[in-house]
Amino acid sequence: MSLADQVLAVNDDLPIRTNKPVHSGKVRSVYWLTEEDSQRLIKEKGYDVAPNAPLAIMVISDRISAFDCIWHGEGGLKGVPGKGAALNAISNHWFDLFKKNGLADSHILDIPHPLVWIVQKAKPIMIEAICRKYITGSMWRAYSKGERDFCGIELPEGLEKDKQLPDLLMTPSTKGILKGIPGVPEADDVNISRSNIEENYAAFNFSSADDIAVYETLLKQGFNVISNALADVDQIFVDTKFEFGYVTDASGREKLIYMDEVGTPDSSRIWDQQAYLQGSIVENSKEGFRQFLLNHFPDPDILLNKERMPEREALARDNALPLDALMSVSNTYTAIAEKVTGRPITLSDNPKQEIIDILGAHYGLID
Structure with missing residues (x-):
């Protein structure tokens, strides 16, 4: 076999x-x-x-x-x-x-x-519900260049890379291309603010304006349940993406539920706690594979620059990655699954x- x-x-x-x-x-x-x-x-x-x-x-x-x-x-x-x-x-x-x-x-x-x-x-809510406990990745890159406003939330001065944020941040973005919403560009994965959602809740597929608070509560509750459980196995829940939608139960009641996957290495950043306390970042998520790709190819801008998508697609199509790189991802995913x-x-x-x-x-x- x-x-x-x-x-x-x-x-x-x-x-x-x-x-x-x-x-x-x-x-x-x-x-x-x-x-x-x-x-x-x-x-x-x-x-x-x-x-x-x-x-x-x-x-x-x-x-x-x-x-x-x-x-x-x-x-x-x-x-x-x-x-x-x-x-x-x-x-x-x-x-x-x-x-x-x-x-x-x-x-x-x-x-x-x-x-x-x-x-x-x-019925999906047209929002990628992103929750962040640490400043890293794209948020850190933007912050280090002077950006302070994230999805309508003002971040304080003096934050440090890979450190815990003052509060759990909800930084939603659009799921798919939404048309005709004032102040929201017609592109996939665009950052949005709570006021964008409040003013156009039906366009994001919310049944009522009150459900915005329900989705935020579910996002925080879900994040905290996973974060606490990961802490029990010496892992840090850094950030994640949730998706939500409506279904109707057997009694005919509409309810907001979690959709797609939650708390996985594909949709989240998870760090090893012991390594973090000793000053290094060990990724137990797809982030490690992304870093591998950025180091593997001579021109990482192809992977980071959306305007070079045809070149990026050619890279993925024409390059068989080393076996040990994919087996390293396999080990990361199976090990964190077995821990969890x-x-x-x-x-x-x-x-x-x-x-x-x-x-x-x-x-x-x-x-």
Whole structure:
């Protein structure tokens, strides 16, 4: 069994019964179930959702994206062994912890396989909800050049790189390209202020202005639950991105929930606490891979400059990265997942066939 066989690189070609196009993101693919299959599963499995809620199968891959490109390695390696299973395991662990702490639900209804979620359709809030406890990365780069206003929040003078911020900061940005919102550029991932959201709450998909405070509470609560749990395993939760949406439960009540992944090395920065106390930064997140790429290529500006996207895409397409670089990412992801969950991450010998077998035998979803 070669390493390449154990990597689920292509996840949009499974024979899952669907009558809609498969939506494939950078890492996950979404198969919308037919109305008949959705309603059958809701009844059979007793999911707490509206009887006519659309359901989907979400299959994670082991692909690795950074700087808006998908990267590959030598030896035909099209992803990072164990990465998908590690991401799902971490998210599942945090969602369970949120439930135990009385926080909101997530869009996940069932976990048939380590690489698969069954989810309900949610109406997404069009905001990348970013929370920061330390000043680092892009925020530090902007601050060091004299910027003090971040998403309408004025930062004080005298902050130091990689140090804790005076308060937990919420610095939201747009999710996708939103049109016709005064003061908000029509581009993906643009920083926005709370007043932008308040003045145009419906354009961001909020059902009411009051729900802005609900989303902020859920963001802070989620951050603090994960931060405290990571501190227990000697890790620092530096910053993260959450996504939220609305669903309707079985009783017809609309509620705001957590969507997508939470607290993973893909969506967060996580630092080793012991190393930090000794004055060095050890990244237990994708940030380490980003730094590798910046050092690996002679002209890092290609990776940082959005105007050089065609060159960047060519770099990702034409360069097989050293095997040890991708295995280093694999070790980082599986190690942090095992620390967080307390359970080993095991690699499937043939992940695609396993998924097909389970979804066929137990869910009746394979044609």
